[in-house]
Amino acid sequence: MTMNLGPMFQPFDMHNLTLRNRVAMAPMTRNFSPKGVPGENVVAYYRRRAEAGVGLIITEGTTVNHPAASGYPDVPAFHGTDALEGWKHVVDAVHEAGGAIFPQLWHVGSVRKAGTGLDTSVPGYSPSGLFAPGKPNGKAMSKEDISDVVTAFADAAQDAKALGFDGVEIHGAHGYLLDQFLWEGTNQRDDEYGGSMENRLRFVVEIVEAIRHRVGPEFPIMLRFSQWKQQDYSAKLVNSPEELEQFLKPLVEAGVDIFHASTRRFWEPEFEGSNLNLAGWTQKLSGKPTMSVGSVGLTEDFISGTMASKQEAVEQFGIDELVERMNNHEFELIAVGRALLQDPEWLTKMKEGRLGEVDDFARKSLTKLY
Numbered sequence: 001m002t003m004n005l006g007p008m009f010q011p012f013d014m015h016n017l018t019l020r021n022r023v024a025m026a027p028m029t030r031n032f033s034p035k036g037v038p039g040e041n042v043v044a045y046y047r048r049r050a051e052a053g054v055g056l057i058i059t060e061g062t063t064v065n066h067p068a069a070s071g072y073p074d075v076p077a078f079h080g081t082d083a084l085e086g087w088k089h090v091v092d093a094v095h096e097a098g099g100a101i102f103p104q105l106w107h108v109g110s111v112r113k114a115g116t117g118l119d120t121s122v123p124g125y126s127p128s129g130l131f132a133p134g135k136p137n138g139k140a141m142s143k144e145d146i147s148d149v150v151t152a153f154a155d156a157a158q159d160a161k162a163l164g165f166d167g168v169e170i171h172g173a174h175g176y177l178l179d180q181f182l183w184e185g186t187n188q189r190d191d192e193y194g195g196s197m198e199n200r201l202r203f204v205v206e207i208v209e210a211i212r213h214r215v216g217p218e219f220p221i222m223l224r225f226s227q228w229k230q231q232d233y234s235a236k237l238v239n240s241p242e243e244l245e246q247f248l249k250p251l252v253e254a255g256v257d258i259f260h261a262s263t264r265r266f267w268e269p270e271f272e273g274s275n276l277n278l279a280g281w282t283q284k285l286s287g288k289p290t291m292s293v294g295s296v297g298l299t300e301d302f303i304s305g306t307m308a309s310k311q312e313a314v315e316q317f318g319i320d321e322l323v324e325r326m327n328n329h330e331f332e333l334i335a336v337g338r339a340l341l342q343d344p345e346w347l348t349k350m351k352e353g354r355l356g357e358v359d360d361f362a363r364k365s366l367t368k369l370y
Contacts, residue, residue, distance in 0.1 A: 005319070005351055007326035012055070012333065014257060014289065015218040017166050019100055019333075022326070023347055024056040025049050026293050026337035027104040027169065027224075029075060032369045036063070036070070036077030038086035043093050045369050048344040050099030053351070057094050058169050058222075058260075058335065061106035062087075064152035068125040068138070071112035078103055078156045084163060091164045100166040102222060105156045107149060109177025110137045110186070111230070125149075126180045127193060127203075132231035133185035146193065146203060149177070154210035157221075167220030170207060173262045175229030178204050182237055183229065197246055205254045212255035221255055222291070226262035227278065233264070241271055241281055248286040259283075259290045260335065266294035267321050280330035289332040296322060297339035297346060297358075319350065341365055 012019040025046075033042060046057050063069035065079035077083040087103065094101040110126035124131070124138030125145060131137035141149075157168045172178035180186040181203040187194050193202050204223075211221055229235045238244045248259070261279035263270075270278045279292035297319065322334060339346045343359040350358070 004323070006323050008323065008334065009351070012289075015220055017100065017220045019055040020098060021053070021055040022333045023054055024058055024291060024333055024335040025054050025340050026335035027058045027060055027171070028337055028341055029072065030060050030369055031072060031074040033076035033083075033086075034074050035082075036075070036080070037082045038076045038090060040089070041369050042076070042086065043089045046090050046101070047093040047097055048370075049340055050094045050097035050101075052345045053347045054099055054336075054340065056166075056333070057099055057101040059087075059090070059101065059103045061104050061171055062156075063106055063108075064149070064156045066107060066125075066149050066152045067119055067122045068109075068112055069107040069152070071108035071124070078105060078159065079152075084159055087165075088163050095164070102167045102169045102220075103156070103160050103165055104169045104171050104224070105153055105160075106171040107152075107177040109175075109180045111176055112138065126177065126186060128186060128188040130180070130186045130188065132175075132229075135231075140189075143191075146206075150203075150206050150210050153207045154214045157211040157219075158214040161215050161219055167222060167257075168211065168215075169222040169224055169260060170204075170211070171224055172204055173224045173226035173260075175231045175235075178207070179226070179229065182225070183235060185229075185232070185235065197243070198250065201247065201250050205250050208251060208254035208256055220257045222258040222260050223251060223256045224260040224262055227270075228262075228264060241285060244281055245285040248282060252286050252288060257288060258333070259286060259288055261290055261292060261331075263292070263294040266292045266296060266325075266334075268294075276330060277325075280325070283329075283331055291333035291335050292325075292331040293335035293337065295338075296334060296336045297350065338365075344370070 009021045012022050062076050062078035110124035110131045112124035125141050129140040160168050182200050187200050227236050238247050259282045261282045263278050269275050270281050279290040283290040338361045342361040342365045
């Protein structure tokens with residue numbers, strides 16, 4: 001029995017980008033690239049999802065060319081001959097399978113712990129030397145440091161275009177470096193990069209502007225942002241639609257084409273008095289297409305650990321409400337994470353109504369690359 005997934009399977013066009021449907025694979029850190037180089041196992045991992053119909057692959061976080069960008073073992077780099085050659089193989093495989101692909105460009109900031117990365121002597125970098133409010137880690141960035149990181153993001157985006165990627169995603173969420181500048185809790189600077197919302201946005205705006213200058217007007221730039229942080233799930237960048245609009249406007253002017261609004265559960269409303277989620281409010285206020293994300297298709301709530309039957313999961317955790325929201329143009333794109341990590345054919349099975357064949361997400365799947 002075929003399920004009516006309606007808007008999820010409509011094509012999406014923007015600039016030079018054409019997607020066969022509106023379902024993306026969300027970026028998920030996998031730690032399977034020794035010395036930062038994605039191998040054939042990584043190529044096969046992404047190919048499987050594209051072969052199973054996913055419209056857009058967003059890669060796991062890939063680190064830009066800065067000594068403190070990486071904070072975890074075996075995450076892939078997006079610089080250097082070997083790493084870029086590995087990513088070229090990934091791009092070609094995804095394209096051969098009919099999909100499109102963006103790299104997620106990443107700097108972990110002060111999440112980096114001492115003793116990690118290829119050079120274990122390098123500390124974490126952040127706007128004010130804070131991992132979280134009141135929790136020091138690493139060094140506060142100088143203006144020269146800021147300039148170096150802006151250049152590193154621009155270099156990576158230029159390389160992505162040259163390798164044949166279809167666009168780029170900038171990781172500005174979840175308490176990593178860019179988000180540390182945005183979040184008042186970790187940005188205590190007293191120069192032009194701290195204080196007001198305008199100033200806290202400046203670093204991210206400069207990155208977007210630098211990328212746009214390098215890649216031209218037709219290469220899509222997506223920005224992932226979030227209210228929540230890994231340091232504090234209850235953290236907020238903005239507390240009202242008015243503040244969100246103030247946040248979005250400079251980013252639109254800088255050149256963001258698509259906003260990827262990261263939430264933990266896509267069905268939860270963002271502000272009182274409206275059912276719109278963060279992606280919905282972002283699309284309404286920015287005029288730009290948005291991507292929503294958050295527990296789509298899971299039979300287990302990742303936070304509470306409670307289980308549901310597959311049919312209950314479809315109704316409760318994703319599909320019916322998702323289709324309704326997309327039909328209402330609350331957001332244009334949807335990212336699916338753990339369900340696709342567990343089962344590469346999740347989208348095909350959902351479309352064909354093969355719910356009994358959908359593999360439940362299990363945490364042990366995080367330990368393998370399939």
